[in-house]
Amino acid sequence: MPSQSPVERVFREEAGRLTASLVRLIGDFDLAEELVADALVEALEHWPRDGVPDRPGAWLLTAARRKGLDRLRREAKYRELLQRVAAIPEVPRREVDDRLRLIFTCCHPALEREAQVALTLRAVVGLTTTEIARAFLVPEATMAKRITRAKRKIVAAGIPYRIPAGAELGDRLGEVLTVLYLVFNEGHLATSGEDATRQDLVQDVEWLAGLLVRLLPGEPEPLGLLALIRLHLARWPARLDEHGQLVLLADQDRALWDRRAITDAVRLLGRATALQRPGPYQVQAAIAAVHCEATTWEQTDWRRVVGLYSVLAALDPSPVVLLNRAIALGQVDGPAIALTEVDRLSGLLDGYHLFHATRAVLLRDLSRDGEAADADRRAVTLTSNAAEQQLLSQRLVE
């Protein structure tokens, strides 16, 4: 992981926290973001010279408050906002962390999924609109419009700025985790483009999942998701070869895996399971852990993997989960049985490149090379990720 300077670390922690407080206090997303930007600029002028203050959050809030008053006094039409900015306490309450409210607001089910993702990265993580647009390969203007529309809807539709309680928390936390998982997947394996991976995006989501764990320590699923992300990051150095091409799990150099990170992530998963409320992210992390703890591909405890996929399928009966279960089953009961399972999913997964890539592998194991090549060709036409295309085409040549 790239090392960050103390100022950068403080910025990352405090910028989101400050945005969250200001949104709560003044109820205006755009103004809150502008004031945070102003306060950070001021910090950049002072901190490198004078050092980071003892309570950077309080320092930034004070700066934002002053900037806000300056800005609004110049424009008479903002009288109401001016009152709210003036009411910002000079010394913030230390114990409250408004970021949890902000996360739930950004991931509110009344916002479409893409807007939830964009807004969370913008407001909570502090990425710029340009960075988010680049990460999702969307024109900047489109992304800006998406974010603006979402912010406007939050205010106009009265989407509250609160942490859901009771029975509601489970559903709403599910929304948040889905958003994080989408960002993780986008970073882990970009859906298109030249770079196979976007490590920075994965690191952002790792930070966000860690934040969620700190803010909701009694919830097992954020722990599960954090463990899952960290288990993937631990294997990161082995994922690409020297030409930037994807290396399959079976072929990865396991000496490159970060053993310490794996041990830590497994311990994290232990904390989640101790809470005795299983969920799909915990099970996915458990599967990743089985892979991480195996010394070789062949030594993998495949029976346990199949069992865990069965548990996952019971929680989340999606065809992709069943496809993965079939792949693991192939390692236990052989390719013929796995192929039967896979072919059962053809109606649901015909448009999914990994369905055809999986069939290709199994057909080749069964020495049905002609059919295998056909399946590989189908897979190539279906993926837009250049590194994956390369891997699949390479297999066609062999």
Add this chain to the structure above:
Amino acid sequence: MQYMVLLSRSEWEDKAPEDERNRIFGEIQQWWGRLAAEGKIVAGHQLQHPDTATTVVLRGGQSTIVDGPFMEAKEVVGGYGILDVADLDEAIAIVRTFPSPSGFAEIRPVVVR
């Protein structure tokens, strides 16, 4: 905040047997009455069948009369209510308990001037 809840007219209103229909309408009436008493519903009506609708088309000072509703949608409006609640979450929580076996309910904030 005030929200208008636009309720769709559902299939059961035309197709369910009469005693079933009466039972559901009874539940809706009770639900509505309770929320009105609590001050959460401040206005609203059930609307008659869309066959009874008349549409006036306004075009540059000219107007024409058309028989039927103006929305050419599969779903038609069956009624509406005005909610007076704290925020969208409260509106959603209330609408979720609307005792109709099926249908849609669109929640839209009203413009305050």
